[in-house]
Amino acid sequence: MTDIETTTVSEEGYATTSQVGDFELSIDATDETGPNPNAVLVADYASCFLPAFRVGGNKEGHDDLGTIQIDAEADIDEGDDLSAIRFAIHVEADLSDDELDAIVDRAEDICHVHAALKPELHAEIEVHGGAF
Structure with missing residues (x-):
């Protein structure tokens, strides 16, 4: 099955x-x-990573992260293949960089799309707390 x-x-x-x-x-x-398929893949990655980020926050003891937004961008090489993906994650909760980094680490372990992509396409991530 x-x-x-x-x-x-x-x-x-x-x-x-x-x-x-x-x-x-x-x-x-x-x-x-x-x-296009590449844009859908980037959007799918972000739409998987965002709830994984929220679950990671819960596991790190942050039950209310408020609004979370991922601004995703990607680079395409000469062969029309994805060559890089970047996420700027904006989080309403005002957390320290260490707390946000710990949540990102958890989210990377939880997100199924992150696990499915070859490592060189894992998103480069920057997080901004207190964003809304």
């Missing part, structure tokens, strides 16, 4: 529609009708 099943269809061109459970995701390699 598999744990994840998706179906991806392209009727023409470079746009695809993926069925993921009850959800539909549109991706377009040309950015015309949806985000």
Whole structure:
């Protein structure tokens, strides 16, 4: 038995529609009708890392981090492959750099996308507490 099943269809061109459970995701390699696959991967990474960061905060004894926002950016090489990913994480709670670093360490261990990526694509992370 598999744990994840998706179906991806392209009727023409470079746009695809993926069925993921009850959800539909549109991706377009040309950015015309949806985000491109690299952009989706960066957004997926951030959307996995953010709840992992919140869980990491809970495990470090910080139950109320307030609003958290990840501004993600990435570099693409000449072959259109991702070559670097960076996260700027803005956290409402006003924590020390050491506390934030400990949460990042936990989040890196928790985030499944982080674990799935080759190490050279792990996000370079900077965190800003007291951000909102």
